[in-house]
Amino acid sequence: MRIALRVIVLVIFALSMWSINPPLSINLSTWHLFTIFITTIISILFNILPIIAAAIIALAVSILSGVIEPAKAYAGFSESFILLIVAAFLVSHAVHKSGLGKRLSLHIIRRFGHSTLGLGYSVIATDILIAPAFPSNTARSGVLYPIIYGLAHDCGSKVGDNTQRKAGSYLMITSMAGLTISSGLWLTAMAVNPIGVGIAQKMGIHITFGSWLMCAIVPTLIAFALIPWMLYRIYPPELKETPDAPKNAAAALEHMGAISRNEWITAAVFISMLTLWALSGLFPIDKAAVAFGGLGILMATKVFGIEDFRSQGEALSTLIWFAILFGLSTQLAEQGFMNTIAEHFTQYLNGFSWGVVYAMLIAIYVLIHYLFVSQSAHLLALFGIFLSVGVQAGVPGELMAMMLLFATNFNATLTPQGSSCNAIYLSSGYISARDIYIYGGAVTLLTFCIFILIGTPWILALL
């Protein structure tokens, strides 16, 4: 009955929202779209519907009620960065299937596998080290994911037999959280970092690869120290100490023997993809096409067979819910809804000291991420506005710009749809959409405090 009660409350909420007069002179159709969007988010948050069912219903309601045109509602399906999630997910299956994922993860366990916490740290450390060469965190999540998947399997933690919480759930969410700080550490570690820098440049704020790194390094390293530990406390793996794991991993590597044909091919494809992805920061190379190219080679060489496609329904589910939520959120932003909300809240900031304005702006910027699907959409819609409001209130420009850019990265785990990276981890089945709302939300709170309380004086000291 509890679910029935929740459904009734949700329906009453949705109908009331739908029928009231929109506040802030928002037009009726935009308000209805917002009602559909927020009802969807709530139904996921309170476990009323799975994310895919909620998204599909939201799509049907918003199109059939005439709130959104079909072409705009479906636009997300042909977004390159969303197709990149799908292609990277499929390639990761080949990395796993070929044995390469297992081999890489066994190497990690051999070195750092004394405890699950140690694995958590090693996962983020790997991410941080490879990040500057990856101009897309989605691409990077596609590289890390099969390795984490291998780690989970090696720890005897699988989906479907009630062992997912043994180690897999913890490692997945830790890696997902790690991406928010690895992407914020380097100017070149995330697709929209350079775009933000470009917008700041136009407002006379100059940020370089080096100045970015200097500003980021202290709060990022503190976050790196605390995130795996905090998740270990609040979302603990059942498997904790694994003193024999490194020895067993060495034996398993021995047992695996020489690298097989399929592993060689996968490794070659994987390295080529990494190289092209790294070059895509310098040349106009479409990252999704690179992933599709890799997948095509893996299919042509039968490392990834057509029969493998049959079991990849999760990739379809991810594509559908992510594309739908992205389409709805993009429309909401295009119709000016996010701007109106942002302007409404920032108007209360008049008269406060710049420090208060600064902290409030960052807090609002982070919280408003509940409405956005993907980090790019958020930055493109609001970074410029928030930066100029802050600068006008007297916040030092570089501080304001850097902190908004960090926030664009560290707010990514607030919701399942907060970043395209999350989608690939969620599709693993090791973590639920609700887990991301709760524990991803906790990580965002932690990183928000670290960046505001430690990052702010650090950046001011550097100026």
Added chain:
Amino acid sequence: MRIALRVIVLVIFALSMWSINPPLSINLSTWHLFTIFITTIISILFNILPIIAAAIIALAVSILSGVIEPAKAYAGFSESFILLIVAAFLVSHAVHKSGLGKRLSLHIIRRFGHSTLGLGYSVIATDILIAPAFPSNTARSGVLYPIIYGLAHDCGSKVGDNTQRKAGSYLMITSMAGLTISSGLWLTAMAVNPIGVGIAQKMGIHITFGSWLMCAIVPTLIAFALIPWMLYRIYPPELKETPDAPKNAAAALEHMGAISRNEWITAAVFISMLTLWALSGLFPIDKAAVAFGGLGILMATKVFGIEDFRSQGEALSTLIWFAILFGLSTQLAEQGFMNTIAEHFTQYLNGFSWGVVYAMLIAIYVLIHYLFVSQSAHLLALFGIFLSVGVQAGVPGELMAMMLLFATNFNATLTPQGSSCNAIYLSSGYISARDIYIYGGAVTLLTFCIFILIGTPWILALL
């Protein structure tokens, strides 16, 4: 080694095509796109690559070589009619899983199940009778497919255990072929029929629901009589006479007992979808949104669970290859390639009698469908041009228009990508892409002969 030889020949062919000077003053980039497209088609036709692998490689090559912009290459993924295939496919899984598909198919077997040939006729007869209420043949294939799937299963014919040729392959291809004539019989049975009528109207040719039906009925009924029989000869089911099947079906229906909760829900959703699809001819109702809405209700009521999604990778594969080929073909058409080819061939028609011009135009129109993905794209690109060339050469306008409209429908089984309907049948696994090229091609040849040799004098007699 034979496959290695075929690969080498294909690569040499592709490289030669790529490097020659384009004929007919086609520009270089369009020629390269054509080279990629035709190489893809050939690699599927000669079993060198599965359709999904061929399409993915074509996508990567065409984007990474700069022949096509990423956004244009991905455009197919957000096409409503392509997403309709995916949603209809997923709903059909629920129809099957709930038992409703089985129940409907048992009813058909109880009446017509004495032989597999009888089932073939009953499948097309059902299609023909429901067609006028379905303004989309894709939607109709979504309705027929789960029933055919049920029929195949009831005949003990499944995919993966070497029994697919027992009855399933035959029934699938028969239904697929049947759609080409059911869609051509009624003005309202296919999405672009009314569009063609509109174009003809502007050229002073008036076609009504009644005049369409009169022109179509004789050749369509002859095709209806011959198609199941021809496929039974050239693509025979292993199971032929089934004298006990009706009795067994009656017993199985008895055994199934009362309609279950899930069947009721599925039936209600299914009937609502049919109603909305039928109304979409009169009101602007997006057909894919209707299917997504139905799927959403089936998910919310747990008839279709999230665990069901995992096994739906075939739907993802279908979406990917169809969207890619559609994107490439659309670009080819937009860059004027199809027009150039059509103009080139029609210029040789000067000086011939109108009868020869007429037959040649229809033949060219049908053959050029090898280059098109979906029937809509073909009609929109070429119907107007062919109609005006024919009329100028003295072909009676109504004859030319009607025959081109019939051809738009009967050329659909020429290739796997020739119609969005084909995709759903191909995804069943009962038939291969190559089967469609061969036996679908044979059906097109048969219907071409019927429509030209019998349809032509019949229409002239009516004028």
